Amino acid sequence: MAQAAMKERSRRWRRRLFVGAGVLGLVGLTAAGLVAWLVADIESRLPIPPDPAAVATSTVVLDRNQRLLRPFTIADGRWRLPARQADVDPRFIAMLIGYEDRRFADHHGVDYRALGRAAGQFVAAGGRIVSGGSTLTMQVARLIEEAPTRSASAKLRQILMARTIEHHLDKDAILDLYLMLAPYGGNLEGIRAATLAYFGKEPGRLTVAEAALLVALPQSPEARRPDRFPDAARAARDQVLDRLVATGVVSAEEAQAAKRDRVPTARRFFPMHAAHLADQAVAAAPDAAVHRLTIDRDLQTGLEALARDRVAAVGKRASIAILVADHHTGDVLASVGSAGFLDDARAGHVDMTRAPRSPGSTLKPLIYGLAFEEGLAHPASLIDDRPTGFGGYAPQNFDGDFRGTVTIREALAQSLNIPAVVVLDAVGPARLLARMKRAGITPELPRASATGLAIGLGGVGVSLRDLVGLYAALAAGGEAVPLRSTFGEAQGDGRAAAGSSVLTSSAAWQVADILADVPPPVTGSPDQIAYKTGTSYGYRDAWAIGFDGAHVIGVWIGRPDGTPVSGVSGATTAAPILFEAFGRLGPHRRLLPPAPADVLVANTASLPPPLRRFRHPDAAVVAEDAGPQIAFPQNGVAVDLGIRFGDPEPLAIKVRNGAPPFTFFANGVPLARKPFDRTELWQPDGAGYVTLSVVDASGRSDRVTVFVE
Structure with missing residues (x-):
């Protein structure tokens, strides 16, 4: 009986154990199901990770060779420039992965071994974080959601988001997202913004010290900002170097040398080259992320420095503008709108390449070119420089003197006013304006003023860009050269039609031949540069425009508010800068072309009798002035x-x-x-x-x- 009772009790215990195990299993399955449901629910509500190309980045303006001229912040004021692995030094990528996520290529968003190690170290250290367990993918998840990960639920969401990212994106795209979104202190996001702000360069080539600092900063971007906490930044950089030595990514010798490098202690300004053109390009197409200008960055930066260096001698409120164009293509290669874009005292925000001003004597070449084209004159023709009046208008030479009888070549080379006005009266001011318009110029005449002879000496408003376009036509054999500063832009803003004739080729060559014989300024080296200077009434504007066989350059000096600048003139102030600008183009410039076949090359004595002396078609209108x-x-x-x-x-x-x-x-x-x-x-x-x-x-x-x- 006792034996039977024991067997019964054993059966009852086995039955109870079986029921208990079943209950526990059911509870476990229910819990697992709940966890799976919770995970699935969270994952179903997670956003689809963005493609790197869809991330909002700073609008950038590039030069003709895709080099950065000027970036702009995104809408909320952060600097986040586009960047891809191909743009970044490969050594940085290797150091980043070696420090942050050595199994990045193998895991699927979460490195459970690293998480376990980090948890064990956390417990062993008494609650102090020794190493992180976040993968690069998990860091990208946090950056995408811009949410803290301190709580368990937030950490779970980050893990699940990392898995989602790995499901939708490949490893290269994930790295690209990190390179654009990683924080580097203040309003800096992404590797490219960081290298420009801290090192003043693109991320394509970095030193070991620079790369190590950039690896360290995103872990604690505000506490390690080198511009505010350089000691903390240095310590973090050196810690990165030590670990990379331990993992074999960096040699001990490289690390020691890198530790001797200084940490940057201030942020640099972001590039702002061709700032006026950049503003105009963005305003014209505000939705475009990338704008490509025809500018050559090296030439642009050199001429911006030239303007800053030379303006100090002109005056505190004066400015300088310089424009360079290729007269074969019409591409604007440099456009310096002022001596300092952010210089309020000089009204640096005003683009003086486009501001209408009095051109002084710079229209004289076109006046004489029209006379050559009409057969009224030849460079060797004689003309009188004497007191002359046209009704109530009595032009004067710049120095108030008279030269008597001179050749037209001498009259243009010496920029004599009276012969120019006599010739303009013969060809007609209306014709001069018409040819200016063919060159793409929209002249501004004084209000309620009829077209008069004063336009030949500067009595009309034109811009530096206008004059560069006009002289480009002279350099190009008389054909209009529409200028453009943006690839894809309608050349010349639709104002000048390519191929329209401003002058005949022979007349354009004769003008260029005269201008090429004008002596260079004292500081200018003799070279085959055809150029003309001009000074507007009251010393308000000083001009120098010139060209060689490939380029045309224009220089303007004055005050943006139009008030006089004592002592400035085209010959003494603007011309030296013009020749310095040509010097920035390099020593191998193209020469001016030879004379066309139909050009009459002769001296005064060998000219046909009608051309030996310039005669006004209506000499009665040219009379001596009324006296002193x-x-x-x-x-x-x-x-x-x-x-x-x-x-x-x-x-x-x-x-x-x-x-x-x-x-x-x-x-x-x-x-x-x-x-x-x-x-x-x-x-x-x-x-x-x-x-x-x-x-x-x-x-x-x-x-x-x-x-x-």
Whole structure:
């Protein structure tokens, strides 16, 4: 009986154990099912990871060779420049994987061995993190979601997101996402923004020290910012180097040398080359992520530096603009809109390559070219440089003097005003404007002003870009050369049609031949550069435009607000910069072309009789002026000579028009000592009114009354 009872009890225990195991199994299965359901639910709500090409990145403006000119921040103010593995030094990629995720190529988003190791080290260290278990894919998951991973549920979500990423993207795409999204402190995201901000260069070539710093920063980007916490940055960099030595990625010698390198202690400015053109390109196509300009970055940066260096001698509020174009293709190779884009004192934000200004004498080559084309003149034709009036308009030479009879070659080379106006009157101002428009220029005439002869000496508004286009046509044998600064842009903004004739080829060559003989400035090396200078009325604008066999360059100097700049002129201020700009093109420039077959090359004596002397078709309209005029001081003004301070300056009396010799008077007392000069100095003996007068060789006179003090 006892034996039977024991067997019964054994059966009952086995039955209970079986039921308990079944219950436990059911509970386990239920829990596993719940976990699986929870995981599946989380995964179903996870976002599909973005393709690297779809990540919002900074708009970038590139040069003609795909080099960075200027980036812009994304909408929220962060710098996140596009970058791919092909753009990054391979050594950095190897160091990143070696430090962060050695089994990156093998796992499927989560390295469970690394997670287990990190958990064990955490427990053994008493709750202190010794090493992380996150893979690069898990870090990308965190960067995509921009969410913390401190809690268990957040960590689970990160793990599941990493698995989702690996399901949708290959390893290269995952690395590309890391290279664009990794944080580097402040508003810097991605490897390219970091290398530009901290090292001032692209990530294509990095030192071991630079690469190690960039590996360390994303782990704690704010606490290790080298521009704020350089000691922490250095320590983190050296820790990365030590571990990479231990894993064999970096040699001990390389690590020791890298540790001696300095950590950058400040952020650099992002590139801002061709800033005006970059702004214009982005404004024209705001949705485009990449804008490619025709600019050559090396030339652009060199000329920006040239403008900054030279503007200091001009004045605190003055600026300089430089434009370079290839006159064969119309591509703008450099465009310096101001001497400093961020210089508010010089209104650096204003693009002075496009601002309409008075061109001074720079239109004279086109005036003479029209006369050559019409058969009215030849470079060897004689023309008179004498006092001449056209109704109420009496032009004067820049120096107020007259040269008598000169050749047209000399008149253009010396930039004499009177012969140019005489020739313009013959060819017609309307024709000059029409040819300017063929070259792509939209001239701005004074309001309520008819087309007059003053446009030949600068009485019209044109831009530096306009003048470069005009001179490109002269260099290209008279055919219009539409300029463009962006690939894909309609050349010349639709204003100039390629192939339209600005001048005949023979007339264009004759003009270029004259300009090529103009002596270079004192600081310029002799070279075959055809160039012309100009100075607008009141010394507001100084110009120099020139070309060789391949390039045309224009230089403008002045103040953006249009006020005068004392002492500037095209010949003395702008021309030296023009020749320096040509020097930046390198020593192997193309020469000007030879003369076309139909060009008449002759001296004055061998010209056909009608061409030996320029004759106005209607000579009756060209008359001598009405006599001398005192240009300074003007009648009725007060002139401060410093008399009240006891050491007065002499008063300069300047005369225009009239025929020398001149006799100057102050209150009827003759002053003339240099009868052929147009300026006389008079030293007053006290303050008060004085009557100044002048008499020329023909007995004609002028007088003014002024108050000196």
